[in-house]
Amino acid sequence: MIISPSFPYFLYIKVSLHWGLVLRRILLSKSRPALDFIPPTTMIGALSYPLSKILGGLSENAFIAGSEVSRSEAFKQLFFSLNATKVEGELHSDIQKIYFYDKRRREAKSDAVALEKLYGPSEVELVYLINNKAAREILGDDWLNLLRAAAWGIVRIGQKESLASVEFVDMDVAVPCELRETRFYFLSKHARPVSGSWHMREIVDWTEALIGDYSKAPKAVLFIPDGLITVELTGQGAIYKIGDYGCIVGPKVQGV
Numbered sequence: 001m002i003i004s005p006s007f008p009y010f011l012y013i014k015v016s017l018h019w020g021l022v023l024r025r026i027l028l029s030k031s032r033p034a035l036d037f038i039p040p041t042t043m044i045g046a047l048s049y050p051l052s053k054i055l056g057g058l059s060e061n062a063f064i065a066g067s068e069v070s071r072s073e074a075f076k077q078l079f080f081s082l083n084a085t086k087v088e089g090e091l092h093s094d095i096q097k098i099y100f101y102d103k104r105r106r107e108a109k110s111d112a113v114a115l116e117k118l119y120g121p122s123e124v125e126l127v128y129l130i131n132n133k134a135a136r137e138i139l140g141d142d143w144l145n146l147l148r149a150a151a152w153g154i155v156r157i158g159q160k161e162s163l164a165s166v167e168f169v170d171m172d173v174a175v176p177c178e179l180r181e182t183r184f185y186f187l188s189k190h191a192r193p194v195s196g197s198w199h200m201r202e203i204v205d206w207t208e209a210l211i212g213d214y215s216k217a218p219k220a221v222l223f224i225p226d227g228l229i230t231v232e233l234t235g236q237g238a239i240y241k242i243g244d245y246g247c248i249v250g251p252k253v254q255g256v
Contacts, residue, residue: 008253009135009144009170010242011128013151014168014204018101020089020119021156034116036091037185037224040082040206043126044072050153051075054146055139073211078138078147081129081250082206083184086199089120113168123167124157127184127242129174129250144171162182174240177247182239183228186249188221190237 019102023035023042048071102109102161128147135143151169181193187205201222209217231249233239238252 007175008132008240009130009171010174010240010248011130011147011151012168012242012245013126013128013166013169015122015124015126015154016165016167017087017089017122017124018163018165019121020117021087021158022115022117022160023162032113032115034091034118035201036118037087037132037201037222038084038124038126038157039203039222041072041204041211043082043084043110043128044076044079044124044206044211045070046154046157047147047150048072048075050155051146051150053153054149057139062129070211076206076211077134079128080131080253081127081186081190083127083129083182083186083246083248083250085125085184086226087118087120087124088122089118091116092119093117117188125184125245127248129240129248129253139156147171149159160251170243170245172243174242174248177239177241179231179247180233180239181228182230182231182247182249183225184246184248186224186231186237188223189234190251191223191231191233191239191249193223194230194232198224198227198229199224213219221223 021038023038025033025035052071093116095112096115097110098113098114099110130147139146148169148171152166154164154166157164188194201224202219204224205218205220233249237249237250239249240245241247
């Protein structure tokens with residue numbers, strides 16, 4: 001496989017979700033609501049875990065510029081764009097008993113909480129638009145094989161009970177797409193829907209935020225298509241053909 005100096009590579013992964021997903025929306029809320037989609041930060045985490053193992057890292061954290069950050073933060077510069085298809089399923093809450101320690105009274109207590117989960121075995125497609133230069137600098141000359149191996153090593157999406165199996169992996173060069181259509185989600189700063197059916201979700205802007213620290217993180221709007229939709233690009237956006245899998249919307253890329 002010849003590395004193109006002009007266009008970024010894409011990593012395409014088809015994943016089978018065994019029963020559904022657990023992706024918490026508000027970590028400190030007693031009701032524990034869940035997300036009904038896979039956010040970009042979770043895509044990074046899903047790939048970062050097996051990639052760390054392949055590279056010999058035993059810790060989920062790394063040190064960058066003297067600060068301890070998650071492995072996902074260390075690897076996020078590998079990607080220009082992160083895109084995924086809609087997850088099919090329904091949100092339901094399970095009532096569960098939890099135990100905690102009351103420091104003031106110095107005694108163990110219990111309570112009941114509603115833990116929401118997205119139920120529904122389904123397939124989801126993940127696409128990573130790769131920064132070739134950063135991948136070579138971080139992973140070395142064998143970065144293509146390392147990313148492919150890490151893709152096959154994904155075993156969960158989100159929390160540890162969200163078991164998943166990788167069904168198919170492909171890598172190739174992403175080229176400009178003549179069509180203005182996509183079935184993968186995308187950021188509003190890159191495009192807006194023109195026709196078709198879609199949903200909007202507010203997310204942490206992974207390109208600006210420190211992964212794992214979202215208290216003051218900037219937000220972004222994500223458009224999630226129900227199927228194939230037509231889009232209009234913004235001044236910051238571009239659309240790329242990813243082999244036979246369609247097109248994705250991402251940022252304009254130069255000098256990869």
